[in-house]
Amino acid sequence: MFSFPDATPGRPGLTRPLRRYTVPLAALLAVVLVWTMPTNALLWDALNRALPSPPDARVVVVGIDDATLRDYGRIGNWPRELYGQALNTLEQAGAAAIGIDVLLGDPARNDAALAAVFSRPNVVLATAPGEATTLRPDWRSPTGVSALNLSEDGIVRSFQTAYPAPDAPNGLAPSFARQLAVAAGRSVPLDTHSRILRYSAPDPQRLPVIPFRDVVNGTIRYGDIQNRVVVLGLTASGVPGPAVRDVTGQPVSGVELQARAVSSLLSPPFTSMPLWTIALVGVLAAVSAALAGGLWGFWIALLALALSVPYWLFNTLLPGVTLSMCAVLGSGLVMLERWWALRHSGVRDPLTGFGNRLAFTRAIEGRWQGRHNRPLGLLLVDLSGFRKVNATYGHAAGDELLRELAGRIMEHKRRGDLIFRWGPDEFAVLLYNMPPAELADLTRRVQLSLDAMSYRDLPLRASVGGASTGPEINSPTDLIEAASRSRYRIKYQREQWRE
Structure with a gap:
C-alpha cells in the first residue's frame, strides 16, 4: 500500500521534499552518535605517533639495567643502602624531585636506617x-x-592522577606520576579522569637512560641531573614480567x-571539548551534508578529520572520526532520499x-480486501474550463x-485518505473507512468548496461524484464506474440548472 505526503504549507498541492524529514533525522542521529562515541582512541593514537612530543629534558630516567643486575645480583636481594647512596648522589647533583619506581x-633489616633518606619531601x-x-x-x-x-590489547594509552582506594582519604590514592609532578612544583588535581600519555620519539643525541650503578658510584655528570625530575626503576630486559607496549606497539619498560x-x-594538558560542543558540531556536520547533497558530506568528513591535527597541536582533543561519521551519516540520508525518490518517481505526479493513476490502482487493490470491515469510498473530481485557461x-496558469x-481538495482529506491525480484535470480521493451515510455529506462539502473557484475572467465548474462499497459493488472497477456515474449525473444536473 502506498501513501503520499501532504501538501507543503503555503503552497497547496506541492509535495513536501524528503529533506523535511532527513534533516531533522540527521540532527537526531548525530546527537546519538556523539553520545555513544565521544572519544576517538584510535585517532588519537595515530596523532600521538605521527606528531610525537620532543623528549622532555626536564625528566631523566635512571635505569636498573642488565649491567647493574650483574653487578649487584637480583633486585630483591640488594641491600637498601644502595638506594640511599643513589639518592644522596642525586641530591648532590641538584635533582628537583626523585621517584623510586621500585616496590x-x-x-628489611636496615629499613630504619633509611628513614632520613626516605623522609625527604x-x-x-x-x-x-x-x-x-x-x-x-x-x-x-x-x-x-x-x-x-x-588496555585489553596490552597498550598503555593513558594514565590517571589518582586511583580508587577505599582506605585512602576521599577514597583516592594519588598516582606515582602525580606525586612526582607535585614534588617538582607543579599543581596537579586528584581525579580519576584518564589523561593521554604523550609519546616522545627517542632522541639519538641524548642518553636515554642513566645506569643505576653509575649513580651509586657517583660517576655521572651533575649537569644531566641538575633541576631535573629523576625517575628510578627497572629497565633490564631479562627480567620476566607482563609485556607492556606504547602506542607504537613497541615494548617499553614501566x-x-x-x-x-x-x-x-609537566607539559600543557590536553583538554577535551565539552560534550554539548561536540554534539553541536556533529549536528552541524550532519545537517550541512544533508542540505548540501552530492559529495559535500564526504568533503565535510575529510575536513573534520583534517582539523584534528591543528587541534592536537594546540592540545585539544577533537573527535574527528565521530564528526566525520556524522557528515557521512548526512550523506547517507541524502542517498536514501534519492533512492526513495527514484523508487516512487513512476507513481507520483510531479x-x-x-x-x-498507477499509484491509485495499487492503493485500491491493497485496500480492497478489507472493505467489509472498513468500507471504501471514492470521490472523482473534474474541472471544466481547465483547457481554456x-x-x-498558458500552461503556467494551468499549473497554478x-x-x-x-x-482545496486537501482541506477535506481525513487521516488515512489518499489523493491521486486521475487525469489532466481530474482527481480521485480514495476514502478510508467511509460509511455510505457519510459519503453524501462529504461530497456536498467538497462540491461547495470548489464552486467558489475561478481564474481571472474565465468561468470554472467543478463536478464531484462519489460512491462507496456495498453489496452491489463487486470489484474496484464497479466502484470507479459508480463514482463516474454519480459525477456525470451531478454534472448534467448542474448544466440543466444553469440553462
Missing part, C-alpha cells in the same frame, strides 16, 4: 595498587600508586612510561505530489490552477 613494601616512593599508602611510619616521603591504564606520564603532567493564459484545486 619496597617488604620489610622531594622523594616519592612507589606503592602497588591496593597496598597501604604508608610503607613505614618513619618513612615520611610521599607515596604514589605505580599504575598506568593498560619506568620509561612513568617518565612519560610525569612529562605529560506537479501536485499526489499519486498518479491553458489556451488563454491545478495546485489551487489540489489544495
Whole structure:
C-alpha cells in the first residue's frame, strides 16, 4: 500500500521534499552518535605517533639495567643502602624531585636506617595498587600508586592522577606520576579522569637512560641531573614480567612510561571539548551534508578529520572520526532520499505530489480486501474550463490552477485518505473507512468548496461524484464506474440548472 505526503504549507498541492524529514533525522542521529562515541582512541593514537612530543629534558630516567643486575645480583636481594647512596648522589647533583619506581613494601633489616633518606619531601616512593599508602611510619616521603591504564590489547594509552582506594582519604590514592609532578612544583588535581600519555620519539643525541650503578658510584655528570625530575626503576630486559607496549606497539619498560606520564603532567594538558560542543558540531556536520547533497558530506568528513591535527597541536582533543561519521551519516540520508525518490518517481505526479493513476490502482487493490470491515469510498473530481485557461493564459496558469484545486481538495482529506491525480484535470480521493451515510455529506462539502473557484475572467465548474462499497459493488472497477456515474449525473444536473 502506498501513501503520499501532504501538501507543503503555503503552497497547496506541492509535495513536501524528503529533506523535511532527513534533516531533522540527521540532527537526531548525530546527537546519538556523539553520545555513544565521544572519544576517538584510535585517532588519537595515530596523532600521538605521527606528531610525537620532543623528549622532555626536564625528566631523566635512571635505569636498573642488565649491567647493574650483574653487578649487584637480583633486585630483591640488594641491600637498601644502595638506594640511599643513589639518592644522596642525586641530591648532590641538584635533582628537583626523585621517584623510586621500585616496590619496597617488604620489610628489611636496615629499613630504619633509611628513614632520613626516605623522609625527604622531594622523594616519592612507589606503592602497588591496593597496598597501604604508608610503607613505614618513619618513612615520611610521599607515596604514589605505580599504575598506568593498560588496555585489553596490552597498550598503555593513558594514565590517571589518582586511583580508587577505599582506605585512602576521599577514597583516592594519588598516582606515582602525580606525586612526582607535585614534588617538582607543579599543581596537579586528584581525579580519576584518564589523561593521554604523550609519546616522545627517542632522541639519538641524548642518553636515554642513566645506569643505576653509575649513580651509586657517583660517576655521572651533575649537569644531566641538575633541576631535573629523576625517575628510578627497572629497565633490564631479562627480567620476566607482563609485556607492556606504547602506542607504537613497541615494548617499553614501566619506568620509561612513568617518565612519560610525569612529562605529560609537566607539559600543557590536553583538554577535551565539552560534550554539548561536540554534539553541536556533529549536528552541524550532519545537517550541512544533508542540505548540501552530492559529495559535500564526504568533503565535510575529510575536513573534520583534517582539523584534528591543528587541534592536537594546540592540545585539544577533537573527535574527528565521530564528526566525520556524522557528515557521512548526512550523506547517507541524502542517498536514501534519492533512492526513495527514484523508487516512487513512476507513481507520483510531479506537479501536485499526489499519486498518479498507477499509484491509485495499487492503493485500491491493497485496500480492497478489507472493505467489509472498513468500507471504501471514492470521490472523482473534474474541472471544466481547465483547457481554456491553458489556451488563454498558458500552461503556467494551468499549473497554478491545478495546485489551487489540489489544495482545496486537501482541506477535506481525513487521516488515512489518499489523493491521486486521475487525469489532466481530474482527481480521485480514495476514502478510508467511509460509511455510505457519510459519503453524501462529504461530497456536498467538497462540491461547495470548489464552486467558489475561478481564474481571472474565465468561468470554472467543478463536478464531484462519489460512491462507496456495498453489496452491489463487486470489484474496484464497479466502484470507479459508480463514482463516474454519480459525477456525470451531478454534472448534467448542474448544466440543466444553469440553462
